[in-house]
Amino acid sequence: xQLQASGGGLAQAGGSLRxxxxxxxxxxxxxxxxxFRQAPGKEREFVAASGRxxxxxxxxxxxxxxxxxxxxxxxxxxxxxxxxxKPEDTAVYxxxxxxxxxxxxxxxxxxxxDYWGQGTQVTVSS
Numbered sequence: 001x002q003l004q005a006s007g008g009g010l011a012q013a014g015g016s017l018r019x020x021x022x023x024x025x026x027x028x029x030x031x032x033x034x035x036f037r038q039a040p041g042k043e044r045e046f047v048a049a050s051g052r053x054x055x056x057x058x059x060x061x062x063x064x065x066x067x068x069x070x071x072x073x074x075x076x077x078x079x080x081x082x083x084x085x086k087p088e089d090t091a092v093y094x095x096x097x098x099x100x101x102x103x104x105x106x107x108x109x110x111x112x113x114d115y116w117g118q119g120t121q122v123t124v125s126s
Contacts, residue, residue: 001025001115003033005095008120011085015124019080021095021117032100033071033078036110037091037122047093049106050078058106063089085124092119 007019021033034049048069049058057069068081078095096113107113 001031001097003095003097003115003117005093005117005120007080008093008122010123010125013086013124013126015085016081016083017085017122019082019093019095019120019122021078021080023076023078023097027099028076029073030099031097032105032107033095033097034107034113035069035078035080035093035095037089037093038119039091042091044094044110045091046108046110048080049108051104051106052100053103056104056106058108060108082122085122087124087126089122090124091122093122094119 002024004022011017032051035047036044037047038044046060050069050071066084071078095117097115098113
């Protein structure tokens with residue numbers, strides 16, 4: 001399994017960015033995929049997760065109502081639409097994937113994910 005994150009960049013506060021996490025490997029529809037972020041000097045933080053089934057999602061309280069995670073099982077890609085960005089959203093965003101036995105599992109701990117992409121930088125200016 002390999003993951004490739006893309007779509008980061010510079011945005012102004014209140015703006016939007018869309019991140020993509022492209023999966024290479026077998027049985028994508030048996031994997032939950034999540035986005036985490038890590039700012040300098042801070043611990044890795046859960047952002048959002050997509051379960052195996054489309055529509056099964058989980059969000060951190062800090063991004064609810066602003067971020068939307070979605071997946072395309074044909075394109076083997078998970079997206080993170082980020083709206084109304086804030087300076088505190090500035091971080092390296094990483095996507096992780098893990099095999100799950102059920103369609104509804106959406107781990108929110110980073111040690112719940114076995115595979116990681118390289119990360120993409122998101123910088124939000126005030």
